[in-house]
Structures are given as structure tokens and as C-alpha cells.
Amino acid sequence: MSTYTPPQWNNKYVSWFDKRLPAITLMHKHLIVYPTPRNINYWWCFGVASAMALVIMLLTGIFLAMYYVADTRLAFDSVERIMRDVNYGWLLRYLHMNGASLFFILVYIHMFRGLYFGSFKAPREVLWWIGVTILFLMIMTAFMGYVLPWGNMSFWGATVITSLATAIPGIGQPLVEWIWGAHSVDQPTLNRFFAWHYLFPIIIAALAFVHMWALHEVKSGNPLGIDIKGPRDTIPFHPYHTVKDLYFLTIVLIFFSYFVFFSPNFFAEADNYVPANPLLTPPHIVPEWYFLPFYAILRAVDSKLGGVLLMLASILVLYIMPYLDRSPVRSGSFRPLFRWAFWIFVADCLFLGWLGAQLAEEPYITLIRIATVIYFAYFFVVLPLLNKYEKPDPLPDSISEPVTSRA
Amino acid sequence: MKRIITHALTVAAITVAIGSTQVHAAGIDTTPSLKRLTWTWDGLFGRYDQKQLQRGWTVYSEVCAACHAVKYLRYRDLEGIGLTKAQTEELAAAAEEIQDGFDDAGEPFFRTRIPSDPIQQPYANEEQAKAANGGVAPPDLSMITKARKRGPDYVFGIQTGYPSDFQGEPPEWWIKQFADPKTGEYDFPADKYFNNFFAGHAISMPPQYVDGVVYEDGSSPTQEQGLIDVITFLNWASDPNLEARKTMGLWVLVYLGVLAGFLYALKTYIWRDVEH
Numbered sequence A: 001m002s003t004y005t006p007p008q009w010n011n012k013y014v015s016w017f018d019k020r021l022p023a024i025t026l027m028h029k030h031l032i033v034y035p036t037p038r039n040i041n042y043w044w045c046f047g048v049a050s051a052m053a054l055v056i057m058l059l060t061g062i063f064l065a066m067y068y069v070a071d072t073r074l075a076f077d078s079v080e081r082i083m084r085d086v087n088y089g090w091l092l093r094y095l096h097m098n099g100a101s102l103f104f105i106l107v108y109i110h111m112f113r114g115l116y117f118g119s120f121k122a123p124r125e126v127l128w129w130i131g132v133t134i135l136f137l138m139i140m141t142a143f144m145g146y147v148l149p150w151g152n153m154s155f156w157g158a159t160v161i162t163s164l165a166t167a168i169p170g171i172g173q174p175l176v177e178w179i180w181g182a183h184s185v186d187q188p189t190l191n192r193f194f195a196w197h198y199l200f201p202i203i204i205a206a207l208a209f210v211h212m213w214a215l216h217e218v219k220s221g222n223p224l225g226i227d228i229k230g231p232r233d234t235i236p237f238h239p240y241h242t243v244k245d246l247y248f249l250t251i252v253l254i255f256f257s258y259f260v261f262f263s264p265n266f267f268a269e270a271d272n273y274v275p276a277n278p279l280l281t282p283p284h285i286v287p288e289w290y291f292l293p294f295y296a297i298l299r300a301v302d303s304k305l306g307g308v309l310l311m312l313a314s315i316l317v318l319y320i321m322p323y324l325d326r327s328p329v330r331s332g333s334f335r336p337l338f339r340w341a342f343w344i345f346v347a348d349c350l351f352l353g354w355l356g357a358q359l360a361e362e363p364y365i366t367l368i369r370i371a372t373v374i375y376f377a378y379f380f381v382v383l384p385l386l387n388k389y390e391k392p393d394p395l396p397d398s399i400s401e402p403v404t405s406r407a
Numbered sequence B: 001m002k003r004i005i006t007h008a009l010t011v012a013a014i015t016v017a018i019g020s021t022q023v024h025a026a027g028i029d030t031t032p033s034l035k036r037l038t039w040t041w042d043g044l045f046g047r048y049d050q051k052q053l054q055r056g057w058t059v060y061s062e063v064c065a066a067c068h069a070v071k072y073l074r075y076r077d078l079e080g081i082g083l084t085k086a087q088t089e090e091l092a093a094a095a096e097e098i099q100d101g102f103d104d105a106g107e108p109f110f111r112t113r114i115p116s117d118p119i120q121q122p123y124a125n126e127e128q129a130k131a132a133n134g135g136v137a138p139p140d141l142s143m144i145t146k147a148r149k150r151g152p153d154y155v156f157g158i159q160t161g162y163p164s165d166f167q168g169e170p171p172e173w174w175i176k177q178f179a180d181p182k183t184g185e186y187d188f189p190a191d192k193y194f195n196n197f198f199a200g201h202a203i204s205m206p207p208q209y210v211d212g213v214v215y216e217d218g219s220s221p222t223q224e225q226g227l228i229d230v231i232t233f234l235n236w237a238s239d240p241n242l243e244a245r246k247t248m249g250l251w252v253l254v255y256l257g258v259l260a261g262f263l264y265a266l267k268t269y270i271w272r273d274v275e276h
């Protein structure tokens, strides 16, 4: 807000430094006095929790990379050596392995929050687009990371997914071989996946800062979905949100620790503890759970190219959300019909996830088709129709009105 | 908030209902199902029993080691099951010599094993392992309980899942399901054993008897107890840090739980005057 007046720093070193690089003022503005709607609830804590997950992934990943060997003959053993011989190597590895699942759980909830409360609507479109881009990069990073331990699921997963590019007419085959750096998934593939797997999270981290930049320009939305009208509607970030976020992060860490320490292979596939073997196809090739809905959509049509395009569309459609849901009311809490549509959509996504883990046979194929139709209908039919015909409930005048009148 | 939850529950219930009819439609199968056993290391407070680990090691080294390696283990790792340093030195020295590079004349140099050497493997290489076992190399066992779904139960299932001690003898229920209804003929490899839980049922491993093993105290286990002991050892081999992990996990949970309590109190205190 333009009303921000930087403080006078009394400490002479702080003041000296801040005159040359106003980092301290910047932090004061964005972490201390930054105004946040007084009514935001715990769904707004999933952003900061995602950031924590990103930090966990970066830190554990950097240390794992100090011991990991990207050689097809040694990769599997090097991971096993980390687990057995490196001091607390098992902890690093299990944190990183389960951290990926944690990251996706948090980011998916963060996104559903956005879809329910209309966080993608003006003026937050750019913020949302950066988010969708982050999701794309996360998917690629997680996919390449899963290849690194060079287990049998790593190898076959990599083969199946990269081969999807052969569906592109004409250039498909040469393109795949260019990505592989060989005639199949092999040493050059592993080597470059390691390089990319190190690179992408750094880009994600950079985008997360841009995400914050956009956020602080337009400010957080809130469960009522109405604009901040004045200082009565806001509270400063510190101490209110610092303490709330710390509390929430602790709860997330408790949830996470349960898996890391007591069920570290809960999300893992037994076949990935078998070394990669190009001659031994696992009976049932499945991706990690967080890819399952997309994997189901991939198999919704008979054509390979069609499946790939549908799968891409299922993510790309998020970019045009601001133009699909044009209802001027942001928050789902004031849209009685939308609410039903939204929860059916959530259930449909979960159902697609379950279907993604089933074999490609009947009745699953038919169910996948139905669920895929529902998925796209939500975006292209239901939302536009709702905007036209739904009568939203009356909105309160300001954020502070309902809270103060309740008291 | 309440409204959101009711919506979510309704929709979730519908999804589950659709899902479960599917499971029933697909689940016609007469294969015996894998028994769910309880293991000492299950649960938040689960631990290994060191004596049991040592008995398991005895079973492994007297029976399974004839065919299966535990390649991720070294002799010194056995201190983790309670052997003394002297005992691991003794075991290492009693094993076959190991090649350690070449001598000054360029000939392979062999020396006595020390605790930091890998535990002796039954075969020199994959080909030899295959040749000795009807064309299939026995898999390494130091990862086996992690490398199979429900690993410990599965290994027990495999070892107790032989309807016949002889090759080429599938059981009645399988013949009923797969034999040609007219001729009564069926197709099962004559040189393989039938196993209830092995994928495809035709396994190259003969049934194993562990009740002949003699433990340190002179006793012998029942077949079932011997298997439970060796599986306990194999689970330790797959996951030697389990105890350290669970101990640390309990402290982490206690710490975070207390911290969450304090932070919640602090949060309530700081937000006391804020209507929200």
C-alpha cells in the first residue's frame, strides 16, 4: 500500500546497511506490517506450508546429491549405501522421498482452496498463472527425481512416460531419442535427469519469490471474497500470522513425521526396491500417487496422441480459469449451486486418482471416460452455465462487518 | 465450514459407493490369500528382539545362504543384531578368502576376510547362480522384505505356500480353474514347484525346511517359528535403522506435540482481541 512509511532504524549498523541496501526495510514492510485480511482461515496457511516443503526438499536434496552417483551401474547401490552407511542417510532419504508426497498434498490443497474461493479471479490472475507454472515444474521435477534411484519402477516409468512424446506426428521418435540421448532410457538419460532434477527446484524457488511478489502487490484474498476496504479490515502480518503460521507448520510437521519415522514406505512402490531391469517389465506399471489422476486421463481415449493432449489439457485448462469462471462473486461460500459442483469436482479428481491405479481394462476404462468427461465438463460447461444462471447469496458490505456484528 | 464438510462427506460417500461395487465385480479368484501376521517391529513402539535376530541369522546362514546372498551386509553390520566384534571377526575369518586386487606378479591376490568385507555370497556370478538353480538366479535377500508388497507376510507366504513337495504338481483348485474342460489337460512346467503366492505360481525354489536348524542353545525351532525368525532377520537386513528411526520418531513427535501446544496457546493469546 502506498501509505507505507519506512521506519527510522536506531541501530547505527542497521541504518548504515539499510541506506545502502534496503533489505531490512523490505523485510519490515513485507513480513512485519504487511496488511492481511483479518478473516482469512487455515486454508490460507497451505501456501506457507508449501514453501516449507520446498525448503525441506532443497536441503535434503542437496545433501543427498553429495552421495548419489548418476551411473546406471551404481545409482541403485549408491542410494542403498546412503540408507545404510551415511550417517543419518536414512533420515535424509526418507525426508526427501516422503517430502515429495507432502509437497503435492499441500500444493493440491492450496490449489483447491484457490478454486473454491475464486483466488484466480481479478486481480490475482498473474499470481495464479505463476502457480500453475510452478505446478508444471513440480510435476517434471518429481518425475525425474523418481528415475534417479534407478529401481525397476524408475526405469519403466521413465520409459512409458517419455515414450508418450512418440505420439507427436513426424518428429515424435527423433524427439524422444533426443531427450533420451540414446536409443532407449539409458546412461545419458539418467545423467541429464540428474542435472535437470537439480536445476528445476531452483527455478521453482525463484518462481515462488515471484509468486510472493505478485501476492504482495494484490494482497491475499479472503473467505468472503470481497475487497479490503480500509484498515479496519486488516491486521499486520506480525505477530498475528507469524504465530498462526508457525502453529500450522508444526501440525503439518507432526503429520509428516508420522510417515517419515513410522511408515516411510507408505507412498513407495515395492518394485522400486528391485534394481532397474530392461528385461523384466513390472506386472503393473503405476506412477506415484500424485500423478494418478493425470495418468487416468491419459488412458481415457484409444489414441495415444489424444490421450497425451487430453492430459496436457487437464492442466493447461487451469491457466484459463479466470476466463471460464466469470462470476463476479469470488467466494464459493456465497454460491449455493457452485458449491455442489465444486465438491463433485473434488470427488471426481479423487476418483480419477483411484482409477489411475487400476489396470487398463473394463470396467475401469468406461469409468475413466465418465470421470474425464465430468472433469472437463466442470470447466467448460458447468462453470460458464453457473455464471449465467446462478443467483448468488447477498455479500456482506465489508470484511469487518460480519465479524464485528457477530461479536 | 460445517457446510463444506457435509458437502465433502456426501460426495465422498457417493464415490466410495461407486468404487466398492467395482471392487466386488472384479474380485472373483480362488487363489488363497496372504495371511496377515503380526511382527515384533510393527507399530509405534515396535522393536526387534536381538536373540530372535541371532536365531534368524543362524537359519539364514545354515539354510538360505546356500543359494541366496545378502549383498548389502558386511560382517561388521552383524554387531547390529548383537554379535560382538570378536564374533564378527571370527565369522569373517571362517568365510572363503576374498580377492583384493592383484599381487606384484599381477596374479589375483586373495586374503582372509575382515569385518568390513561383504558377507560371503553363494555364487561367483549371476550365470553360476542361474546354472545351479534351473535357469533362475535366487534373488538377493538383503532387500527382499522391502522389494515385495507386504514383504514379511509375503516371504512367509512363499515359504509355507507349497501344496506339494514335488515338481510339476499343481493343486486341485488350480487344475479346476486352468485345465482344458474337455481333455482335463493342463500346462504347468514339469521342472518347477507350485507355489500359492509366487507370481504365475511356477517357482524354481524347492520347499525349504528350517526345523532341522540347531540354535546356539541346542534347541531346534518348529518350521513356523524358524521361518518367523529368519524373516525377522531379513527384515532387519532390509531396514537396519528401524529401531533408531522409531526412537527418534517418538522424540520428534513428543517435541513437536509440546511445541504445537505452546504455539497454540501463544496464538490464542495474541489473537485474543481480534474479531475474525
Ligand code: HEM
Pocket: A043, A044, A045, A046, A047, A048, A049, A050, A051, A052, A054, A107, A110, A111, A114, A117, A118, A119, A120, A124, A127, A128, A130, A131, A132, A133, A134, A135, A204, A208, A211, A215, A219, A220, A221, A222, A318
Ligand atoms: C512451490 C509451490 C507454491 C508455494 C511455495 C506457494 C506459496 C504461496 C503462499 C505463501 C501464498 C500466500 C498464503 C496463502 O494464500 O496460502 C500463496 C498464495 C496463492 N497461491 Fe501459491 N504457492 C505455490 C504454488 C501454487 C500453485 C501451484 C498455485 C495454483 C495453480 C498457487 C496459487 C496461489 C494463489 C491464487 C494465491 C493467492 C490466494 C488468495 O490470497 O486468495 N500457488 N502461495
